[in-house]
Amino acid sequence: MNREEKRFWFVFCNDQLLIEKTEEGYRVPYQKETPIKVPEWTRIHELALFDGETFCAYSIDKPVTEHEHYTMIGLRASFDLLPRAMYLMAGKAQEIIFWDKNNRYCAACGMPMKFHTAISKCCTGCGKEIWPTVSTAIIVLVRKGKEILLVHARNFRGDYYGLVAGFVETGETLEECVQREVLEETGLRVQNIRYFGSQPWPYPCGLMVGFTADYESGNIQLQTSELSAGKFFTKENLPDIPGKMSMARMLIDDWLKKY
Ligand SMILES: [Zn+2]
Structure with a gap:
């Protein structure tokens, strides 16, 4: 493929993203032509961004290994190596490739x-x-005085504690989803539900919508099929919490800042 102008190239093998090794670190390939040979019948997705830039994305069958200029890393890991804008674009590219394939x-x-x-x-x-398709999920930081509710879900990859979260159901508002998820998972009722922010969550096609809420009533009764632990923690006794890329961490950091 010949091109007049340079583009960003997002090349995936499943969830592994191709990145270029440079003396300054890693970057997404930015050049006129495809960095890696495009497998036959593969569609190259050309996506416009609202700032006028375009980028290209395609998937390859086999991961690139032991290459002079390139290496592959997981999309999650790319958060720590790439500028935020590039990580977000990589997420969008991955979502489009996933949607096309499925x-x-x-x-x-x-x-x-x-x-x-x-x-x-x-x-x-x-x-x-x-x-x-975008699958919308809510995540909520529940406050009770000087404490916040943290839970350990069985599907967490690690020992850390996070926030109550769950997918929005058909016919439900985001706020109703917050109330339902907290009640189902912990047996608690919450009030003062406030929007905090949102974040694309391309694993594989999510949108995470963050909220804060205050404890209203009830005693903790964990939904043991989903959670293995959950209780209120103060700032002084916080357990391990999720990494910086997650909405959960943004909510917790915001609370720590204000507290
Ligand atoms: Zn049809």
Whole structure:
């Protein structure tokens, strides 16, 4: 592929992102042509950003190893090595590749889907149009006096404690989801639910919406199928908490700053 202008290239092998080794560190390849040979039949996604930049993304079949200029790292690990804007773009690229791979045929009639725009597909049979799916989840920091509610979910990869979180259900507002998740997972009722911020969570296609809330009533009764531990902690006795890239950590850091 020949190009007039340089582009950022996001090349994935599953969740592994290709990055270039330079004397200053690592960076996303920025050049006119594809950094790694494109496998046959592979679509190169060309995505426009609202600031006028475009970037390209495609996936390869085998990871790149022992290459002079490139190496591959997990998307999560790229958070620590790349500038934030690049990490976010890599996440978007990964979401588009994931969506493309998982939507080759129409869910309604089974015929092949074809691209209609850079971010939509149309069914060649019935004309059904689809866009990338976003799975919305809430995460909430529950305060009780000088304490916050921290939980250890069974699916956490490590011993750290995080915040109550869960996927939004059909027909539910975000605030109702906050109330339901806290009640289901811990048996507590909360009030004063306030929006905090949001974050794309490309693992593989999430949107994390953060809230704060105050304890209202109830005693902790953990949903043991989901959580293995959970209680209120003060600033002085905080356990290990999630890494800087997560919304949970942003909420906890914000609370620590104000406390
Ligand atoms: Zn169809």
